[in-house]
Amino acid sequence: MSPLARIMAKRGYRVIGSDRSYDLGRNWKLFNLLEGEGIQLVPQDGSAINSNIETFVVTRAVESSIPDIKRALELNIPILKRPRFMAEVFRETRNVAIGGTSGKSTTTAMIGHIMRHVGSSPTIMNGAVMRNGQTNFVSGSSDLAVFEADESDGFEDVISVCPSSIAVVTNITLDHFEISELREMFSGFVERASHGAVINADCPNSKHLIGKSRETVTFGSSPKADFSLASISPNLNIAGDHNKLNALAAIAACSLLGVPVDVAREALSTFTGIKRRLEVIGVSNGVTVIDDFASNPGKIAASLKAVQEGAKRIFVVFQPHGFQPTKMMRDGYIETFASLLRKDDVLVMPDIFYVGGTANLVNGEVVTIPRDISSEDITSAVTARGRLAYYIPDRAEIPRFIQERVAPGDTVLVMGSRDESLSEFAEGLRGALV
Numbered sequence: 001m002s003p004l005a006r007i008m009a010k011r012g013y014r015v016i017g018s019d020r021s022y023d024l025g026r027n028w029k030l031f032n033l034l035e036g037e038g039i040q041l042v043p044q045d046g047s048a049i050n051s052n053i054e055t056f057v058v059t060r061a062v063e064s065s066i067p068d069i070k071r072a073l074e075l076n077i078p079i080l081k082r083p084r085f086m087a088e089v090f091r092e093t094r095n096v097a098i099g100g101t102s103g104k105s106t107t108t109a110m111i112g113h114i115m116r117h118v119g120s121s122p123t124i125m126n127g128a129v130m131r132n133g134q135t136n137f138v139s140g141s142s143d144l145a146v147f148e149a150d151e152s153d154g155f156e157d158v159i160s161v162c163p164s165s166i167a168v169v170t171n172i173t174l175d176h177f178e179i180s181e182l183r184e185m186f187s188g189f190v191e192r193a194s195h196g197a198v199i200n201a202d203c204p205n206s207k208h209l210i211g212k213s214r215e216t217v218t219f220g221s222s223p224k225a226d227f228s229l230a231s232i233s234p235n236l237n238i239a240g241d242h243n244k245l246n247a248l249a250a251i252a253a254c255s256l257l258g259v260p261v262d263v264a265r266e267a268l269s270t271f272t273g274i275k276r277r278l279e280v281i282g283v284s285n286g287v288t289v290i291d292d293f294a295s296n297p298g299k300i301a302a303s304l305k306a307v308q309e310g311a312k313r314i315f316v317v318f319q320p321h322g323f324q325p326t327k328m329m330r331d332g333y334i335e336t337f338a339s340l341l342r343k344d345d346v347l348v349m350p351d352i353f354y355v356g357g358t359a360n361l362v363n364g365e366v367v368t369i370p371r372d373i374s375s376e377d378i379t380s381a382v383t384a385r386g387r388l389a390y391y392i393p394d395r396a397e398i399p400r401f402i403q404e405r406v407a408p409g410d411t412v413l414v415m416g417s418r419d420e421s422l423s424e425f426a427e428g429l430r431g432a433l434v
Helices: 002-010 028-036 067-074 082-089 104-117 151-156 179-191 241-255 261-268 297-308 323-340 375-384 395-403 421-432
Strands: 056-058 079-081 094-099 123-130 135-138 144-148 166-169 196-200 216-220 279-284 287-292 313-318 346-349 360-362 365-367 388-391 410-415
Touching (some): 002 028, 002 082, 002 135, 056 067, 079 082, 094 104, 104 144, 216 241, 279 421, 297 313, 297 323, 297 410, 313 323, 346 395
Parallel strands (some): 166 196, 287 410, 313 346, 313 410
Antiparallel strands (some): 123 135, 279 287, 360 365
8 A cells, every 4th residue: 555655645646544553553664654755644543534535545454344434434435445546546557567476576576676777767566675775666757567466355456457568477376365266366367468468387276377368478497488497597696496486477577578588687686685575684693584574385385495495493483464364374384384394493483463453254244353263273283293383472482482492503584474563573583692
């Protein structure tokens, strides 16, 4: 939402916004940035909603029961879901939309970086902060827009309603929705791309998308892919085989925009990555602390494999978010940790992160999400599979637990999404190891 707010403010609109994290005193760096750009932040109690508001934009993460929305409905203010609004914002641009379960933010940043390198000056709207420029939003001067298309809003999301010139699908695995729903969602996403699509040839759930667009190019590790690791070696300064595939997706997308492969590879040599994507916070007494956004089994697996390449032993601190997502991905979490953790690696999990409010839709009705799963359900199952896993409910107790056990050469990997305070936690943990 924040890049959308920034876009509208730059276009001269008066923008106000509310967020439960703002009311809770979280994520102050982002909110200070928004206020610095003239965006007014208000409590989410309905007091700022009045008849002067022309359009009210919401995400699926907020319910119709919150005071702001109630007040907007009372005043008959038009309410748009985020994807519908995005469709209006980007209606007059050439759009490169990046969707998929994993790698969206990194691939979006890579494509934007390449296009800026060749002088295209695109507008870039990302779901994460790009280290090149330290921002999640770049206002460009050309008619090209590169943005992350998140499927988390369901079939009303930008993936479904915002037409793109080029659609990029990084992969499709279990995350916000069941695989059958995701396959249908991404089919529409690709079919609506007016110029072409970029598809992951390695992903079994993505292969059905090949040929559904005017022009399809594929990427992957297979020599049969149009852009293959067997013939193209991305020139990267960031770790992980998954990032090599992200780079191939970016190179493939830029090829549809007329950028030669060698030029794209050269541009990526100066790409410095994404905040909270295997971000090294620092090294204390020989112990490396890494902050990572990984939240679903696929992302966790990719991060673990990348970190294990250079670490003697890993202490994984994983904080899942939301009771419903954790319940849906429980078996995947257990299998990922039990199969990939080495015998000396350690998993530590605090309580599930939950700030309240996220709604669950059942047959179109909003229902309260039951709190019928705990992080302990995961750690106990991983322990039963012969790996070292500990449930420490209070996250504040974890640094001492790790401090008493780490040794030089170890790596502490902090993982989890949604909770912006995880970065501060990782920094504090590094400090505790000094």
